[in-house]
Amino acid sequence: MLDTIIEGAVAFMLIAGGAFAFIGSLGMTHLKDFYMRLHGPSKTTTLGVGCTLIGSLIYFSREDGPIIQELLITISAFITAPVSAHMLAKSALHHKLKPDPRTRGNPVELESDKPRHTIEEAPQGDSPLP
């Protein structure tokens, strides 16, 4: 009886993990711009990996005693994923990638840098550098 419950939990975790990882990857093809595509891998795929690891944790803990390493891997995956997503978003803003036209809000980071002055107006001669 207990075996059935544990096996059911392992199976559920593996299926949930696979489904989440798949949906996260589907988001990569399905969503329209870079910023939206960022949502798939940062959340869904991380949870997919987490679920798979917890399934494996339950399975191997029953086979040969409690195993904690996989829990540590899960925790570190959940700590690092948001940081990498943040860095990716930051570099996308730095490159001024165009967001989807439906996107509301207009952050200053995405405004195009207009040249400060034209060549004729530029400081000439011995005036200090701009």
Place this chain on the structure above:
Amino acid sequence: MIPPTRWLPMPVLSLLLLVVWLLLQQSVALGQWLLGGVLAILIPVVCRPFWERQPTIKRPLKLLGYFLRVLGDIVTANIQVSKLILDPRGQMRPAFVEYPLTLRENFPITILASTITMTPGTVSAHLRLDGRTLLIHALDVADTRALIDEIHQRYERPLMEIFES
């Protein structure tokens, strides 16, 4: 909290390193304690210059509650995002939202930014430390004002109580 000393500049980090080492080795043999102890003292001493001043955790129990709440939110967040991705009509209302920060210390802000990324439909995109705002990209949002209020009530206020109150 344990007060920092010259050889233990970050006592909590040292303790954490020792515990993680023992868990990774899955053994409490004397050799592992010694090796882990040496690493737990050496690593903080070597990398102390790179660290910010560490804020003190004033309410550890509340921090635990916060982590449990975030864990629950991660699951609901994923179901929401999965629904949005699988929705064939693709009716999304993406938006950039500027979130005004009331937290002042860097470490709680880091936790807040990570939490925002892991929870429903939002990714923290850029932290402007000069203007004290956090730029958030949301996948599907109807009312930006409500989103800001929700983040403030649900995540920022508990963090303020834990670290700064």
